[in-house]
Amino acid sequence: MQSENISDGQEERSFIEIARRAQIIECAINVIAELGYAKASLAEIAKRAGISKGVISYHFAGKSELMQQVISTVVEKAGAVMLPRIFAEHSVAGMLRAYIESNLEFLDSHRNHIRALMYISGGARRDDGKPAIDLTLTFDPAVRELENLLRSGQEQGEFREFSPRVMAVTIRSAIDTVSLQLAVYPEMDLKIYANELATLFNVATRK
Template sequence: MPSEGRTFIEEARRSQIIECAVDVLATEGYARASMARIAQRAGISTGVISYHFGGKQQLLEAVVSEVAKTATDLMMPRILAQTTATGMLRAYFESNLDFMRLHRKPLLALVEVVTYNRGEDDRAPGPYAEQHETSINDVIKLLDRGKSTGEFRDFDSRSMAIAIRGAVDAVPARLLHDPALDLDALAGEFVTLFTLATRRQP
């Protein structure tokens, strides 16, 4: 259903603009992703973008939200289907890297935003900052579950979550330099590494 009282037509137009923004960011880079260039790709005026989003910063925030939603929709069913925290951690890595394989263009767009956008000024958080913190907190919940069930040893959950996210967040930059990177093998190594790092010793 349309959100915030928007009509289906308005939702469709917003989706089209976001899709075109993703396309420009991924194929031409952040520097060329102007409102005019995105509007040209969508076959509309910049005024239409301003009507739906207010400005470029709000559009970039919508792009980040849409990419995050796509990743979440792919990952969560696979993670929640697991019956153990160890299985959830494995599914977390595997589904994350599957998203990167299946949705390369949105991933590249997100990398452009994260790399080059810093909000309204250099001191302000960029549009990905809130989503990144949400990702950290989601991993903390998974780790705390494993500790509560006795699967995981005692450790600082936030520190471990930052390490896990750091491993995952390093992959997109590597993919830019090596598009043929074996994501299945990488996911397997992540699973092995962090299973050993988190498991309770007998």
């Protein structure tokens, strides 16, 4: 039987186990998006997936671990959409536009995934009231990568002088705000929004 080695030190899993974990994660995303974090119990997720709660417990140590895997899955899926578009460009300005447009394309085509992240971020709390899931672990790397892209544009003479860190945080925040807008205005045309954002930051960065 096929198997895959998990790089984070977990034991080697069979193809069937990997498929089952993926099924549970996708079901969790849809349940959280529909019911919110608090009502998305393991029992409810198991019910929607057509499995027993014990099957989830076999694959995940608890709800917290499952939520972490939901976040990782969304990040990986976003990368699969965005990276080919970004690296197909031949200028840094083109890569920046592709970064923004493909990011919003992902938001548009994976609305449940984004809604689930929002609910996890707002609902998962420890006993002391602090967030149980630290989304800065995904936000900070994204900002650093964007910062490196902007700095590269400056070094190649495409972009004017500015703080790459400030610009990266501003771009990332502008994109992330779209998720909140979608929750209120689901009819938003993200193609128009993406074009406006890409044009705005093209003007903001160019010489």
